[in-house]
Amino acid sequence: MRSDMDQDLKRRAKKVLPDGVYGHESTKLLPESYPQFFSRAKGAYLWDADGNKYLDLMCAYGPNLLGYGDERVDAAALAQSKLGDAMTGPAPVMVELAETMVGMVAHADWAMFCKNGTDATTMAKTIARAQTGKRIILVATGAYHGAMPWCTPLPAGVIPEDRAHIQHYDYNSVESLEAAVSAAGDDLAAIFATPFKHDAFTDQAALDLDYARRARALCDQTGAMLIVDDVRAGFRLTRDCSWELVGVRPDLSTWGKSFANGYPISALLGSDRARDGAASIYATGSFWFAAVPMAAAIETLRILRDTEYLEHMIGLGDYLRAGLHQAAHDNGFGLRQTGPVQMPLFLFEDDPDFRVGFAWSEAMLKRGVYVHPWHNMFLCDAMTQSDMDLAIAAASAAFQEVRERYSSLQPHALLAQMFSARAAE
């Protein structure tokens, strides 16, 4: 596996970006052999800058829902681009898309479109405060809701005031949520919740029904807004807001990543309970009204409604989970596979510093399967059973390789440093 081009690009990037690639697509906290740059993507596959091909279980960290370069979505986007994209006002597709999303998402009466998931979560926070006239926002400890100063997980340059009145509770814990609501007194504006527990570096956990219902009841009692942050999981669990699976409807839900199959658009959906607050705030962006991503979203959502994409992904996910379980077991590894099968996370038993997971991930990469050692992954509709067979076969060989190298494994230097800094806090 050559990697000259990637190494060269990394060297160049280090000069003209502050310290190489930043943000969630940086490989700084990934195994050494992971490529940073990709030259091509199609369907379920990805090619790095050196031409190596991978079955991509990250799906661009979510946006790739139907397959890279889906021809149906690309055709809709291209048709709109020949008419207009960013113009002096929105195109009719903006109304059509809002009607489509309001029609698909049970709790939603209205929509706002933006560019980043963080735009949507920040608007949700602001609208909750505008709607209620109150200040306190409850967020589950460890949950990711974006990268603005009020929510970024690495708060360099953030001042305490940026997070004023942001309070925490433990996800899935009725007791902790009740205590936080009680502590908020008469000043509770909103409760944020992810669809399930999908924090990095730790096992994923399904949504607890009592917790979800209690969150709704507490918002009803206090007048606060219930916000489900569906940016990461939206339309990968159901063709509606993810909490609709348990029959609990939020006042606001945030969307992004996948609903235009990779075209840049995110959304905030809301019920009439939050409409006045939403109408009162000022939020905007240079490209928020651009028509091409909206046309792509309309076509993506049509495909979601008209095809078995979801059942297909779940079928593949079940198959992959069973196959990996068997392969791990056969090789004497305790592989913890958590989360919905179509958004899996793979962590190893007895691997506190992730050295086993990193080694296994590198062994998978070498065999043409791109997996992530500490962040949930994503399946897409373009994957097939033979892709899953490829992943399972790669996994068997990778388990064997790691078993042979087990005693010589070392932790990743930067990750180890990060963990020890956290432990010292």
Place this chain on the structure above:
Amino acid sequence: MRSDMDQDLKRRAKKVLPDGVYGHESTKLLPESYPQFFSRAKGAYLWDADGNKYLDLMCAYGPNLLGYGDERVDAAALAQSKLGDAMTGPAPVMVELAETMVGMVAHADWAMFCKNGTDATTMAKTIARAQTGKRIILVATGAYHGAMPWCTPLPAGVIPEDRAHIQHYDYNSVESLEAAVSAAGDDLAAIFATPFKHDAFTDQAALDLDYARRARALCDQTGAMLIVDDVRAGFRLTRDCSWELVGVRPDLSTWGKSFANGYPISALLGSDRARDGAASIYATGSFWFAAVPMAAAIETLRILRDTEYLEHMIGLGDYLRAGLHQAAHDNGFGLRQTGPVQMPLFLFEDDPDFRVGFAWSEAMLKRGVYVHPWHNMFLCDAMTQSDMDLAIAAASAAFQEVRERYSSLQPHALLAQMFSARAAE
């Protein structure tokens, strides 16, 4: 001029958006006859949803720099889209684009890419605090730097803490800037400045050289970061940071809107003086690493370097300004044309509630020229002298029409309400 389709879309939008179109492309604060939705754009022209055609002097509020649907830029974008857009990592074009921008912008040693102008300004603020370890950010009163809670001009849902340690000074005033820096004591993190004064609802003003130099000197003395917010004016004044025209180099500059000719990308550029701070913060977005807008930007920037786009726009702007001056004078109007000729603003003498400007703008619209009554406009490279002749001829007829209707003009209801609310503050 039919407007059935636009009216129908507005009615539908009112249901499925919180209160119709939000943000800077909402027509709520524009004359009644202005269309909200556009079905098509090409070159310098725009068609509304009812098929009416306009010479578009707003250029999508900036993004349209070369002309809508520029075939060179669209070809570069399409070629990249066939390879990949949002992937699990960036494409090589990310490095190429960073090298290109660092090569063009004299003060820049590195680049970060994002989606909204507000992403770039917010990162600049956060980096300034990370770099200096200090808190106070100075912003000119009335300047627009985006729509996040720390900077949005309409602060519904914003709490005082969101703006903690944001202090104000008067643009172009050395005395006011010195007083604000002095008041910041040992806690100054940054001074924000726009390239020139381009606030809405008021005459634009050129940059005062003493003020620019003093801002630089004060940052050098205190260790604070000087930030030029070039989101609106970037590459419309010069092929470099706008303050390069006066020889003053910031530490950070923010870019957006136009450098990919309408494809969604913004950027933060910085010098080595701010590199450590930039490397330390965490900021990211689902689509920040997408390759298509980067490929579009590379081609746009090539065109900016290789063609006379800027000189062409300035020539047209001079011609338009002279023609409008004459037409206004001939009809007895005092038309105040301010700002760079390629980013003009038209306000009327003796028009405190904008009723004359609104009536004239409507009269222009009726004649196929889209002008804005209180926000600076933008020329683009696709415009021609005959387009300017069209605008000047329309203006002559519009002045005549307004003169005839003068005594019966009424102010715009919502704008009047906004002004009286501000006056009461």
